[in-house]
Amino acid sequence: MDRRKLETEVEQQIDRKRRAQRAAGTLLARTTYFGTLGLMLTLPIVAGAYLGNWLDDHARDFSFSWTVSLIVIGVFVGAFNAVWFVRQTWS
Numbered sequence: 001m002d003r004r005k006l007e008t009e010v011e012q013q014i015d016r017k018r019r020a021q022r023a024a025g026t027l028l029a030r031t032t033y034f035g036t037l038g039l040m041l042t043l044p045i046v047a048g049a050y051l052g053n054w055l056d057d058h059a060r061d062f063s064f065s066w067t068v069s070l071i072v073i074g075v076f077v078g079a080f081n082a083v084w085f086v087r088q089t090w091s
Helices: 002-024 027-058 066-090
Strands: none
Touching: 027 066
């Protein structure tokens, strides 16, 4: 009884894997994947730019440039997000 149950589960997993491989090759799936990847990379950069600009406008006497600093931080956060996303989807 256990052997038949195991065979059934393995067959179901093989079927799911084959369906996923067929679906992964579509143009829409690739476009969605790369669009999500692009958003994960650019949103922290844009958010850092807007927040830095707002902080620079409200702290004019401060000699530190918040805009440049937060854009650089946004680049690192966006790159981390993109690498994490690729590792999660390809593993």
